[in-house]
Amino acid sequence: MKSEKNIQQILKEVLGRVNPPAEDISRISISLSEFKKKVSKKIKSGKIKADIFVGGSYAKKTLIKKDHYDIDIFMRFSEKEENISEKTEKLLEDFSCERIHGSRDYFRIKAGEGVFLEVVPVKKATKPENAENITDLSYFHVRYVNGKIKSKKILEGIMTAKAFCYANGTYGAESYIQGFSGYALELLVLYYKGFVNFLKAVSKAGEKQKIIVDIEKLYKNRGQAVLDINSSKLHSPIILIDPTYKQRNALAALSSETYGKFRKAAKEFLKKPSITAFERKKTDLPKIKMDAQKKKQGFILLEAETNRQEGDIAGSKLLKFYRHLNQEISRFFDVKNAGFNYNKDKTARYYFVVESKGKIILNGPRLDDKKNLIRFRKKHKNVFTNKKRVYAREEVKFSIKQFIEGWKKKNHEKMPEMGINALKSVS
Numbered sequence: 199m200k201s202e203k204n205i206q207q208i209l210k211e212v213l214g215r216v217n218p219p220a221e222d223i224s225r226i227s228i229s230l231s232e233f234k235k236k237v238s239k240k241i242k243s244g245k246i247k248a249d250i251f252v253g254g255s256y257a258k259k260t261l262i263k264k265d266h267y268d269i270d271i272f273m274r275f276s277e278k279e280e281n282i283s284e285k286t287e288k289l290l291e292d293f294s295c296e297r298i299h300g301s302r303d304y305f306r307i308k309a310g311e312g313v314f315l316e317v318v319p320v321k322k323a324t325k326p327e328n329a330e331n332i333t334d335l336s337y338f339h340v341r342y343v344n345g346k347i348k349s350k351k352i353l354e355g356i357m358t359a360k361a362f363c364y365a366n367g368t369y370g371a372e373s374y375i376q377g378f379s380g381y382a383l384e385l386l387v388l389y390y391k392g393f394v395n396f397l398k399a400v401s402k403a404g405e406k407q408k409i410i411v412d413i414e415k416l417y418k419n420r421g422q423a424v425l426d427i428n429s430s431k432l433h434s435p436i437i438l439i440d441p442t443y444k445q446r447n448a449l450a451a452l453s454s455e456t457y458g459k460f461r462k463a464a465k466e467f468l469k470k471p472s473i474t475a476f477e478r479k480k481t482d483l484p485k486i487k488m489d490a491q492k493k494k495q496g497f498i499l500l501e502a503e504t505n506r507q508e509g510d511i512a513g514s515k516l517l518k519f520y521r522h523l524n525q526e527i528s529r530f531f532d533v534k535n536a537g538f539n540y541n542k543d544k545t546a547r548y549y550f551v552v553e554s555k556g557k558i559i560l561n562g563p564r565l566d567d568k569k570n571l572i573r574f575r576k577k578h579k580n581v582f583t584n585k586k587r588v589y590a591r592e593e594v595k596f597s598i599k600q601f602i603e604g605w606k607k608k609n610h611e612k613m614p615e616m617g618i619n620a621l622k623s624v625s
Contacts, residue, residue: 205394205471212476213354216262216361222312226256226267229309233271233293240289248275248285251320253336255380258343260356262364266312272320272336277328282319290317299507302331326443338442343384355393358476359383362393365478366463368456374513374540376453378460382438385448389413397464405461409436416444481537483549495534496552496598503545503620515617516546522616523548523605530555530594530601547624554594562588599623 234250241248254270255261273286283303287295295307295317304318318336323329326338347353363369363378371379378386389411390396403409410420416439417423423439424432431450435457440446467475483499490497502519506512520538527533531552540546560578563570565586575581578590596604606613606621613621 205468208471208473208476209354209358209393211473212358212361215476216357218261218263218267222263222267225310226269226313229313229315230269230271233307233309233315236292237273237289240292244289246285246289247279248273248289250274251337251340253340255360257340258347258384259353260343260360260380260384262357262360266314268314268316269309270336271315271317272333273317274320274322274337277321277323279321282321286317286319298509299511302333304333326440327445329443335440335443335446339381342442343381343388346388347384351392352388355387355396356384358393359387359396361476362463362467363460365476366459367478368460368463371451372510372513373451374510374517375456376451377456378449378452382448382452385413385438385441386411386436394468397468400461401465401468410439411436412439414439414441414444416441481539481549486535486549486551490535490551496531496550496554498550498552498598498602499624500548500550500602501545501620501622501624502548502618504617505544505619506617508543512544513540513542513546516540519616519618520546520548524550526605527552527598527601530558530596531598550598552598557591557593560590560592562590564588 230252237250240246241250251272251274252270253272254268256267256269261267273282273289275282275285279285283297286305287297290305290307293307295305298304298306298316302319304316307315307317309315318333320334320336321330322337323334326335329335347356359378360369360380360383363383367375368377369375369380369383370377371382386396387393390399400409410423412423417426423437427437427439427445427447431447434447434449434452435454436449436452437447438449440448463475487497487499500523502516504512504515504519506515517538517540524533524536527550531550531554533550533552535549535551537549538546539548562574562578562581565571565583565588571588574588574590578592580591581588582591583589602621602623613619
């Protein structure tokens with residue numbers, strides 16, 4: 199009972215922190231009003247069959263306080279309309295906006311202090327199954343959530359859930375996060391009738407247990423859901439049946455790694471409730487480096503740069519490269535600690551704490567591969583044979599910094615193919 203009371207006190211404090219201030223809501227409202235006025239005028243004068251629909255957290259009143267706000271605006275065209283990204287761009291010609299490439303191009307406008315409007319062209323699908331693009335479902339999502347949020351408790355639970363996920367780095371369906379989207383959190387809090395109930399359900403589930411959530415009971419049983427949904431969308435630890443379109447898993451982007459991080463944070467909070475669970479933690483690199491030096495471990499901080507478009511595309515490329523580099527380092531070092539940080543531009547930072555493996559065995563070619571066998575024997579001195587293949591014993595005499603420099607020289611042609619145009623040490 200004492201723990202439950204403590205949790206409620208903490209959640210009350212969290213809500214006080216994450217509720218957007220009145221001046222922020224006012225700025226957003228003014229920006230939206232000005233945008234709608236200008237664009238509606240162009241729609242009318244151009245006799246264009248389109249309308250403006252505000253979506254996302256702002257429309258659902260589940261917006262939480264941030265340094266800047268991304269407000270979703272949908273330009274809704276008829277199902278028969280073609281080239282809707284180009285038509286949207288034409289409607290926005292009076293604004294200074296950036297075109298973002300994706301499955302369907304959309305536009306980003308800085309509309310004021312800390313306010314960004316993300317203008318997304320969509321088609322007015324009469325039924326969810328007629329949607330050509332995931333963004334076409336947004337209208338159904340807003341309508342569904344707004345129709346279901348009947349109490350202040352649920353609304354506050356959703357905001358708390360978003361703040362919790364944002365703090366522990368699991369908020370966002372982007373490829374470089376692979377976490378919970380805002381819509382998914384709204385559905386989960388609705389289903390479990392509160393934020394704390396949601397945490398308890400996840401904490402109690404087995405580590406490898408797949409959770410299936412079907413809010414509207416669109417399927418008779420678990421097996422029917424698994425058979426009906428595309429198998430490529432069933433890999434996530436939680437299968438969340440989209441109540442507006444039953445063939446869609448609203449949590450298909452959730453990775454096991456991100457889910458594990460969330461589950462750990464949920465267990466820790468329930469065991470020892472603290473306001474710090476809702477505070478975004480910064481990686482203390484000086485401490486990590488100092489601890490590594492004390493243990494005589496290697497430490498390196500790297501910055502990688504991509505030439506790909508900022509956002510999901512750049513982030514996913516930089517994450518993929520980080521994972522590849524981690525694998526390459528692991529051939530010669532035991533990786534004791536590592537981290538990835540992407541700040542939505544074209545660069546990311548990686549850190550690695552390592553210990554040399556000392557002596558390693560390198561795989562060589564098969565004995566019948568004469569050409570590569572000669573090369574391998576020339577390159578390595580301590581060679582031995584086992585089951586028709588040759589191997590070499592090597593001693594790791596280089597530091598992590600020397601390894602990275604050597605790896606860069608060896609792979610300077612391969613890096614651009616991976617979307618990476620620069621890699622440098624910043625430690």
